[in-house]
Amino acid sequence: MNRLRLLALWVSLVTAAGALSGCVGGKSRESGGKEDPTPFTVTIATPQIGEAPKKGNEVEKAIEKYTNAKLDIQWIPAPAFEDKKNIMIASGELPKAIKLTSNATTVSAIQSGIFWEIGPLLKNYKHLSSASSLYYDNIRVDGKLYGLPLYRDIGRAGITYRKDWFDALNLKPPVTLDDWYTIMKAVAKKDPDNNGQDDTYGMFLDKSFNDPSTSSAFLTRLAVSQGAPNKWGIEDGKLVPEFMTKPYLDSMKLLRRLFQEKLINRDFSVVQPADADNKWNAGKVGIRVNTVASAAASSQENLSMAVPNGKVGIVPFVGPSGNRVPAEPGNNGFFVFPKSSVKTEEELKRLLGFFDQLLEPEMSTLLTRGIEHKHFTKTADGKAEFIDLGRFNLEVKPYRDSLPSFEVNGTGMPLKMTELQEKGWKVVADNLNLAVPNPALTLSSKTYSDKGGELDMMISDAQTKFIMEKLDEAGWQAEVDKWRKAGGDQMMEEYTAEYAKKK
Template sequence: MSRNYKKLAALMLCSGLVLSACGGGNSNTNSQAQSAKSGTTAEAENVKAKITWLNLLHTASPPTDKVLSKIEEATHAEIEFSWVPDASKEERINTSLASGSLSDIVTLTILDNSSVRNALKAGMFWEVSPYLDEFPNLAAISQDTRNSASIEGKLYGVPFQKAKARNGVIIRKDWLDKLGMAVPKTTAELLEIAKAFTEKDPDSNGKKDTTGFMDRSDLVYGAFKTLGSYFGTPNVWAVDDAGIMTPEFETESYIQTMDYMRASFEGGYINQDFAVTAKNDQQQNFAQGKAGIYVGALFDSKNLLNMSKGIQDNMELVMVNDITSTGNEADRAIWAGTNGIGGLLSFPKSEVKDEKELKRILKFVNDIMNDDVYALMTYGIQDVHYTVDADMAVTIKDTDLWQQEVQPFSSSRPKEVGYKIHDADPLKVEAEKLIEENANYAVLNPAYSLESETNTTQGSELQKIVTDATYKYILGKIDLAGYKSEIEKWEKSGGSMIISEYEAAYKAINP
């Protein structure tokens, strides 16, 4: 009987998600399992810890056991995964929380879900702050990251550490060279490049068929928010020393960003349908040579270049991450998406019975953050799934095999940055370097971990007022007075209450 089949059978027999939650069995066996999990006896130190993990699956099927066995060997643990398809995660996690069908480790990525937040605040999961500094990899988690991942000042799990600030500007270097233009350092220089790419035939085909910016209908992950950083716009919210909160769209820098986008639109330096363009269409259009500036995630450069093969074979790209509106290094800034938090690895008290068990599981989480386990979960087994050169650059040997046996583990890594082993692709290497550099200039959202009941219940509806007003201003359908009128509508419809609630929550943990 295969190992995967045995896992499935056990799950079905126990009518739950977690093997350790099953009742019955020999009491001595249960005692040994508990001892192995907690590591409380000298004998248990020679036995693999038995750890169950309710985890998300971002691929079509779970991985085989080939890589898993290597991870278990490296962490001295026996891991039983209960995989939840990402598409149904909210429903499954809500059901598991309500029924108590949990695991030793529960992956929680939807921290804004009311059921998840209520479960965390209700004390269903261990508060881990007192224990992190006992383990070297966990101790290295910054205080900013811990604060951002906390709820009402308490950290109910190990944060998934994502790259804090992934965005920048990707430009056609071959077009810059053709027009004799330098890589921009300011927003004004970037706009001049956009104008030249629109008006000076950078692809030399004798037609006026190119634009500067190629953007999409997304004020966050498209161009707008990154450009906003260059003008000094706060990341969603700003807070002063007195704890007064100001939404980004009520700042002068937000208006400057709208003016910049409006000038680009009126001059024709941006695709005129950007407000209704999907991401895939944006990338396809860029790859087809219809524009020369892409503002978004820096690691998109590799995909854009790959997409251009056979269409724009002369395409060369340069990535820029140090643009400001003033030209002053001191003003350099870039917004941090979700403050670099991808969720939590949380530990329910119903499964993890005491501090000894908790510490053994925290040790396991610490161990999967080691370089060797990161390599296993990212690239697989050396010389089976990949080869590596003297510079620790990786080349995947068989993409299909990697996707089947390795890729499902990649979303389980508690930390994604700061490792020696890396992708061999030059654009990917450069993107990772710039993204790591971005962290030094990342602007956090001070309200990311705060509670606002009004925002929970009305936030999406109210945000639509702001989004619509922003697009209308950029497209020239309303003037500044009209924009401010819409912001007043936001305040009267519940925005003022959101501000008050966030201020109260901020002051409660920052007295």
């Protein structure tokens, strides 16, 4: 079934569900501006994270008591979620909140009017409205907000590196592309692990290095630091893809030179991300590219198992114009509220109030730290220290990952951290206001909906061939021209028109 037919079926099912469902999740309660003492039923459908928690567990009871809610979460195994969602809609068994992810089908369903718009109401909720506008801008449809994001860090990029090697080789973290080359050559050729073998890499790339679907791809991060746009940029009022800009091409040329001189792994086009991680863990890599700044401490822990004296450093991506990183979507999906099950605006307001309460200090601590004396203890200086991380992952993590929360920079109890953890999270916090947005993130293009996968593959394959010297620069430009004729030009026109309309 093609996308258009699937969309038509999806929308028709929702429309039917709106007629069939009477009081899904319980009757709406009009409070008239007064506090309603009756527990408010909150029904949620979300993909399952790990093992589904048992009904009535201690964490769930604590949420219900604090928010005066009766919580009913349907934990649906992730591989079955899309099919189950459609079945729920067809049967009329819609929850009050259902998690969606950004894609063409979702955008079209939202445009059909089946979900509540919540943007004008957010100002009335202290914690929801205090989150950076980027979290919301990244999921707007036609300039309007319909969803509450499961917040994730927006500026996650950072350079995780072997500080002990850099110190020994008198190297500093890179700024220019020439710096990157110097570091790659030194680490690959100067035997920083002192084992007398030619077995170290400046960085160990994997096949996701140029993933067109994510702003966290290494090539995008590198190019943005050098002045390129984040996936799409604006030139003379028109939207152009990152790979048609000079900083991006220059970054590709650097990788080509590194490949040419055997300073990076020659098999990068077929290496799995897990294999690249293993190379880092084994102590063979100078800069770890497949990670985020907040995970610097984990990189240290993994390295220490093989290299007890190895020392990890973390710094932001800095280029000739300063700290510059690509903004990532800032969510792991978002909740929307069907009009067929949330009957009135008063009911919607009460539902938003529930989600706002989850960001208050007590609930934020519960979702990100767990229950005191069971999952964490409070230190003398008022910070949370985990005492049973395995138990936390089993009992609390499913709620933390499936409900809105901020793991570190929220209102919950601060986490006791090592110096490296603090540095990593500071990079993330500092990146937030410096992150370069992707102007096409919330725009729609019929061409991309119809053949985006094919167009993405054309370019990613050509990039790999260029880096591996199977294409020269003229050959690369010829591939870009093919992309443009195959639908790229049309997609640029559609994005440009959408962008102008949005402005």
